[in-house]
Amino acid sequence: MRLLGVGLNGLMKFCAFMDLPRPIFQSFYDRIVNSISIATQAVSAVSKKKAALEEKRISLENGMEDGIIVSGDGSWRKRGFSSLFGITSLIGWYTKKVIDVVVKSKYCKACQHWEAKEGTAEYWEWKSTHDDECQANHSGSTGKMEVDSAVEMFQRSEELYGIKYKYYIGDGDSKTFLGISNSDPYNGFEIKQKECIDHVQKRMGTRLREIVKKQKGSSGRGKLTGKLIDELSTYYGLAIRRNSDDVEKMRKDIWATIKHKISTDSKPQHDDCPKGAESWCSWQRAVASGNISEYRHKPPLPKEVLEAITPVYENLSRDDLLQRCLGGFTQNNNESFNKSVWAIASKCQSGGKKIIDIAADISVLLFNDGLRSLMKVLETLGVTIGPNCFNFCVETDAARIEQAERSLTDAAKEARRASTSSRKVAGDRDLLLEGQLYGAGIAD
Structure with a gap:
């Protein structure tokens, strides 16, 4: 029952519904x-x-x-x-x-029980033998x-x-x-x-969402949508992971994301984007496939959005932070x-x-x-x-390892990313249609 996260009350409930007598009392359970x-x-x-x-x-x-x-x-x-x-x-x-x-x-249950008797001879007798058994081992916040x-x-x-x-x-x-x-x-x-580079990546998403909350007009179609924030955070994390042995390459790839997002047909800025057919940059993929003449850029980030997010990128690409990210x-x-x-x-x-x-x-x-x-x-x-316990443990361990290895495949990772992205797109679409219906003080 402890393996299942169930205590004495759960054990008693199980026995009752199985029409079994009460298994044990509190003292023996302890x-x-x-x-x-x-x-x-x-x-x-x-x-x-x-x-x-x-x-x-x-x-x-x-x-x-x-x-x-x-x-x-x-x-x-x-x-x-x-x-x-x-x-x-x-x-x-x-x-x-x-x-x-x-x-x-x-917290110590025994200490709480004896607190009312503090100062009595009975309390000090109990206290002299309790210190080694006290469950409270932390003071402070x-x-x-x-x-x-x-x-x-x-x-x-x-x-x-x-x-x-x-x-x-x-x-x-x-x-x-x-x-x-x-x-x-x-x-x-x-x-x-x-x-931890995952937490560093989360900082990017958190700070971009703070901009949306604090700066009016920064969100909406063509601006800082939930999908775009996720993309920028993902590319920021990839820039660190793919260059985990070189700070300058990290910084170069981080800023390549911004240059990519402000590029236009008249002024493409993809020189720092990864080259080749497997690049995340659609412009570089078009170059690799020979279709660059047919390529058309999406609308760039508005100037006010660029000005709002630039300080965030400057802070999260500083040298001391990226130095601590070396090693991935x-x-x-x-x-x-x-x-x-x-x-x-x-x-x-x-x-x-x-x-x-x-x-x-x-x-x-x-x-x-x-x-x-x-x-x-x-x-x-x-x-x-017994044999049933032994076989269950061996078979469960084997199944867990097989599932873990399958979840680490590129196909599984891509499926998880696609699922997360589609949920964000659907959420943004519903928010645009319905407006914000839940939030602190929204009914005032």
């Missing part, structure tokens, strides 16, 4: 959860250490002798910055496996959970695995890297930051891991830190070693592995 927590923690610790050593070995093979590359990301159980619980993970770049995880909690967790994981990397984290891939949404640098976990050893790193694996944790410790159900610890440990095992790794947890708990 004992079972404690046992599961100990087992999952022990097995996941072995998996994380194995992943760290594998990452170290591959890094050495790639010439990185003084440290490894890790991507980090935090996630909270509740949206916004009022969550009581948060998780932060570090994942090795080469292995794509989880190396370390920290769960932070601002919720947003600071990611920073504190990352610092903690960096500070213990040498003790746990005998390695240093030389490069940290972050998203720029928090001051995590600044916190790591200020903590100086390796006594003067320099840690370098790398940007992403946090996709961290976001996938976060999703798997909250699938087990559902955000819409209550539960304490121990439940999230279990969810994080199970997710580490699934992420690093597949479903069959859970059989080690069952063995640790003293459960005999």
